[in-house]
Amino acid sequence: MAKTIIGIRFQKIGKLYHFNATGFDNIQSGDFVVVHTSRGQQLGEVIGVFQNPPKPPKGTWKRIERKATPADLLVKQSLEMKEIEALERCRTQAIEKGFEGVKIANVEFSFDGKSLSILFNREEEGELNLTPLIDEMKDAYPDVNIEFRRIGPRDVAKIIGGMGACGLELRCCSTFLTEFIPISIKMAKAQGVSLDPSEITGMCGRLRCCLIYEYEQYVEARKTLPKRGARVVTPMGDGKVVEIFPIKQTIIVRLEDEDKSRVEFPHHDIEPWKELEALRRKSENPCEKHDDGEFDCPKT
Numbered sequence: 001m002a003k004t005i006i007g008i009r010f011q012k013i014g015k016l017y018h019f020n021a022t023g024f025d026n027i028q029s030g031d032f033v034v035v036h037t038s039r040g041q042q043l044g045e046v047i048g049v050f051q052n053p054p055k056p057p058k059g060t061w062k063r064i065e066r067k068a069t070p071a072d073l074l075v076k077q078s079l080e081m082k083e084i085e086a087l088e089r090c091r092t093q094a095i096e097k098g099f100e101g102v103k104i105a106n107v108e109f110s111f112d113g114k115s116l117s118i119l120f121n122r123e124e125e126g127e128l129n130l131t132p133l134i135d136e137m138k139d140a141y142p143d144v145n146i147e148f149r150r151i152g153p154r155d156v157a158k159i160i161g162g163m164g165a166c167g168l169e170l171r172c173c174s175t176f177l178t179e180f181i182p183i184s185i186k187m188a189k190a191q192g193v194s195l196d197p198s199e200i201t202g203m204c205g206r207l208r209c210c211l212i213y214e215y216e217q218y219v220e221a222r223k224t225l226p227k228r229g230a231r232v233v234t235p236m237g238d239g240k241v242v243e244i245f246p247i248k249q250t251i252i253v254r255l256e257d258e259d260k261s262r263v264e265f266p267h268h269d270i271e272p273w274k275e276l277e278a279l280r281r282k283s284e285n286p287c288e289k290h291d292d293g294e295f296d297c298p299k300t
Contacts, residue, residue, distance in 0.1 A: 005053045005061055008033060008044035013158070015178050016047060020061035032068035032076075039117065040110035041077050043068055072111075079109045086141070090118055093136045102128070105156045115145045121156045154180050157204035165202050172209055183207040187215045189224070192244075214247065221246030225267060233271040236263060 006027060007016045018244055019035055021027050027037040031046045068076075087106045094102050101122055108117045118137070122128060130148055137146050158173040173180070188200050188211055222244070227234055230241045234253055243252035243263065249267045 002051060003053070003061075005050045005157075006033070006046050006064070007048045007050070008046050009178075010042055010044045013174060013176065013178060016049075017044070017155070018053075018056070018061055020063045021049075022063075024064065024067055027067060029280060032073065034065045034067060034068055034072060034111065035062065041065070041112040041116045043072060045114065073284045075111070079113065083107050083109055086116060086118075086137075089140060093133055097132050098134070099128075099130070099133060102130075103156060104121075105151060106159045109144075113144070115147065116141060116263070118146065118148045119151050119155070119159070120148060121151055121153060123153070153204040153206055154209075161226070162203065165208065171203065173204075177209060180209065181212055183209060183211050187211040190215060191218045191246075214227070218246045221249065225249070225251065226270065226272060230272070234263070234265050235269055236261075239263075 002022075002023045004024070004027070005018050006021045007018050009016060017037075019033070021033070024033075026057060027033070027046060027049060029046055029048055034041060034043050036042075083106075085110075087104065090107060091104045094104055101124055103121045104118065105121055105130055106119045108119070109115070110117075116137075128254060134146065134148060154173060157171060158177070161170060161174040163169060164171040183198075183206070185195070185207065188207070191211070191214065193200060193211070200207055200211065225246060226241050227243050228241050228244060232241055232251075232253060233266060234255070237255050237257060239253035239255040241251055242254045245251070245264075249266060250264050251270055252262055252264045253270070254262050
């Protein structure tokens, strides 16, 4: 019997997890299913259905417990209301107990209501004693297993949402990014982006995720383009490269004329000056000198 593997998400914009749904009829994208995870019973939305997928990286695919019923969806709505209440309570207590610099980003109940994960962020490094806050939340929810999980600033920005630093109405991380890839300053340098912090920093205070979007294309494009400062030959004469546009595959050259004109040329109209000069010299002196001092000249 062919296996039916489904991909599900537990948050609207979250990582995709795969489960075995073999034997469950008519499961399709948009449905909700109940599964068991390391954090207890969870309800997730089906994003895709895959027939005969490759083997899992480790072990085997976990089976889903069942397809969600209308009653399950009502439970989900009830838990979402409880999460709002728990979030407000935790934020209030964090302020009252003097936890400055601690940002309570979100809370998540497991579908069975037995576990509560509280997601927080703190910019300062080092250990933080949250015992007073944990005790307060345990008193409010005595029959629930409570876990405080520290998350990064990117995750906080993803949860809170809002306008992006570039002006987009919704941030990329809150719209379609399901996981964060490491971003480095060399990605900005490769694309000729200003290194002014206001230009390359997102609302999370970290390098913008979008710096990786076209990074590989810039790296590949630059392999075939001359570097800035290189001397080149153009249809309008010799000049020096002053600017490069890798994606457009064009180059701005300052010509060696009286006006020192700056002209933009397509890459295929440019020739490296060094290579042409070497060919010119070889045509003027075709004899090749060997290591032993002898000359080898072509026969005429």
